[in-house]
């Protein structure tokens with residue numbers, strides 16, 4: 001059977017995850033080694049030094065490339081390290097980078113405070129507005145960076161349409177697919193050139209390791225990113241590669257449950273009298289609901305809602321018991337976050353105002369617990385308002 005005929009869950013469990021040829025171990029071994037013995041100068045088994053390549057990492061990269069339907073995957077020490085690698089590989093001094101105007105706060109922080117020092121200017125547009133993207137593209141724009149849905153406002157960009165606009169020139173489109181995972185959204189099939197994930201989130205799924213991946217579709221992506229791993233060295237450790245290989249095996253079942261619980265909790269929140277607005281692409285009232293139905297095969301676990309005031313947010317967040325207050329998302333446990341003081345603090349008040357992120361907004365990543373317990377917890381916490 002050819003790999004592309006296999007279903008998603010089968011690929012997640014078996015591709016790159018083949019039993020160890022030496023012992024038959026069903027899980028990929030953790031190759032905790034920095035170097036490899038060579039038989040003679042230049043004669044080895046394909047591995048020379050673990051910054052360059054490591055067998056556990058190779059297996060993970062094969063698995064993630066298959067899940068996204070890409071030609072290659074390269075993993076890095078965190079999502080931010082993966083984003084940085086893209087900028088180092090595909091941008092140079094004097095280039096212009098175009099980025100979604102509401103994205104994970106760390107992304108513009110790096111673009112504006114690190115990348116800018118090397119002479120790359122970043123501008124931000126609402127990439128859900130295709131005419132704005134067209135207008136903002138310049139002759140010196142090699143990369144367009146799109147996050148969809150966005151963190152935390154859950155706005156969508158039409159990947160197929162934006163890729164047409166980006167490809168009218170010489171630019172390439174990168175999609176941050178962290179919120180949906182390859183289970184619900186497949187950007188390369190919609191025309192994107194590269195896909196990025198903070199693997200810290202749904203791909204790992206257990207909140208026990210950081211990581212990032214870039215999945216490429218063309219040979220030059222693989223060449224440049226492999227060179228970057230070797231030259232810069234922000235690679236993922238064998239142990240964290242193994243955690244990801246373990247986590248990814250249950251991605252399909254986890255995403256199904258995240259989605260089921262997400263829809264139920266979003267509906268509960270929407271009916272709750274203390275909540276002003278709920279931003280969840282699965283709700284028919286969401287401005288991009290039709291696009292969400294076309295572009296994604298599920299709506300996922302991420303919900304942002306407005307409780308009216310900062311004080312209300314604080315009161316509610318003090319009371320949650322099963323939902324854990326903290327940064328991050330994508331684990332089996334429900335995490336609840338206050339974006340303006342946590343994930344998006346780096347944007348500053350002005351920056352948050354520009355994208356419409358209010359202090360009264362709370363972000364929820366609905367886990368895979370019993371949904372009745374989550375609703376009861378949210379209900380009692382909202383009673384504090």
Ligand SMILES: Cc1ncc(COP(=O)(O)O)c(C=O)c1O
Pocket residue numbers: 078079080081104106147151176178179197198199200210211212328
């Ligand atoms: C959408 C998105 N992209 C990128 C990142 C950065 O990833 P990491 O925290 O693994 O560096 C995050 C982190 O929250 C994120 O939510």
